[in-house]
Amino acid sequence: MSHPSCISTFQGRHHRLDEPSCGTQADGNNVAALLGYQYTGSRASQDDLPRYQCSTVTSVSRHQMKVNMNKNISMDIPVTWQFVRKVKRLIEDELDELPDAFRYSASMVAAELVGNAIKYGETSKSAPQAHFNVLVTPSEMVIEVSNQIKSEENLREVQTRIDQLSVSSNRETLYLKRLEELLSGNSQGSQLGLYRIGYEGEFDLSYTYTNHEHVLTIRATRGLS
Amino acid sequence: MSVETQKVEWDELTLLVEAGPLATTVRWQGISEVQDPETSVGQFLRGLIPKLSGHKLVMDFLALEYMNSATVQPLLRMLRALNDNQIPTEIVYDSDVDWQRVSFRLIKTVSSTLPHIRVMEKREAS
Numbered sequence: 607m608s609h610p611s612c613i614s615t616f617q618g619r620h621h622r623l624d625e626p627s628c629g630t631q632a633d634g635n636n637v638a639a640l641l642g643y644q645y646t647g648s649r650a651s652q653d654d655l656p657r658y659q660c661s662t663v664t665s666v667s668r669h670q671m672k673v674n675m676n677k678n679i680s681m682d683i684p685v686t687w688q689f690v691r692k693v694k695r696l697i698e699d700e701l702d703e704l705p706d707a708f709r710y711s712a713s714m715v716a717a718e719l720v721g722n723a724i725k726y727g728e729t730s731k732s733a734p735q736a737h738f739n740v741l742v743t744p745s746e747m748v749i750e751v752s753n754q755i756k757s758e759e760n761l762r763e764v765q766t767r768i769d770q771l772s773v774s775s776n777r778e779t780l781y782l783k784r785l786e787e788l789l790s791g792n793s794q795g796s797q798l799g800l801y802r803i804g805y806e807g808e809f810d811l812s813y814t815y816t817n818h819e820h821v822l823t824i825r826a827t828r829g830l831s
Numbered sequence: 832m833s834v835e836t837q838k839v840e841w842d843e844l845t846l847l848v849e850a851g852p853l854a855t856t857v858r859w860q861g862i863s864e865v866q867d868p869e870t871s872v873g874q875f876l877r878g879l880i881p882k883l884s885g886h887k888l889v890m891d892f893l894a895l896e897y898m899n900s901a902t903v904q905p906l907l908r909m910l911r912a913l914n915d916n917q918i919p920t921e922i923v924y925d926s927d928v929d930w931q932r933v934s935f936r937l938i939k940t941v942s943s944t945l946p947h948i949r950v951m952e953k954r955e956a957s
Binding site for chain 2: 714
């Protein structure tokens with residue numbers, strides 16, 4: 607087991623507490639060099655991303671090459687396309703302790719969900735931006751995007767596709783079927799992202815919809831074991 | 832009318848078009864994540880088709896780092912158009928890259944009904 611040995615709360619800078627006096631200790635077997643840090647605060651990010659809330663507790667056992675991370679990233683996103691790329695980069699940077707495959711999947715899923723929110727979402731005075739949230743615990747990763755919907759038709763389409771993925775025992779078949787529809791030219795729009803998230807990213811998808819605010823939240827969850 | 836060697840860019844995506852005597856190669860490089868690749872990348876690619884008569888086309892994805900799901904649709908439309916125009920086409924991908932292996936294996940499966948299209952790993956191509 608490994609635990610970060612200190613806590614820091616501040617603003618504007620990612621602060622690693624990996625100095626020997628603060629964050630390094632040995633595990634119970636005295637074989638792993640441990641590196642731990644905790645971060646809580648808001649960050650002004652690079653590339654004019656909106657300021658976002660981020661809290662992190664990470665411990666790394668170098669001996670076991672295992673990462674125990676608790677992280678929460680939360681931000682409001684202007685619904686312009688440039689933020690898809692920026693959110694993707696943010697996830698790649700913030701989750702750099704995770705194995706490459708997880709990090710790639712997380713950034714792909716984040717980009718697809720934020721991209722959908724921008725393409726199919728709507729803004730209003732009550733919801734001028736989409737909301738993006740990532741929660742990483744030692745056991746799972748949850749990526750969530752909320753936005754007002756543009757039309758009931760979009761909503762039904764998303765619900766249908768997520769319902770299909772949720773009950774399917776073979777996501778590859780669904781993905782292939784969608785590719786065949788696109789190849790045949792008998793289908794408008796790509797709408798491949800949800801299948802990609804479910805199949806390639808191996809995330810489970812679910813949604814909630816609040817009628818009075820017309821806000822759709824799509825949640826992608828993947829175990830980290 | 833023939834294909835010209837050229838370099839086209841959209842954000843972080845570059846397409847290098849290399850015209851040869853028998854084959855034209857389109858090398859995809861960088862990251863494809865534009866919002867509407869259908870009206871940018873897709874239109875550009877389909878504009879090549881009338882100039883490819885009598886040529887083979889190779890689309891090389893080895894240097895492509897990432898593509899969003901929206902890129903898949905214009906790619907599939909291009910494959911269908913190439914097949915309809917009977918242009919022998921090779922799609923080359925890197926199966927050592929996880930996302931390429933997953934994405935192109937599925938594209939290979941669905942394009943198996945297109946006799947003029949061949950999707951192959953880089954070792955098959957070389």
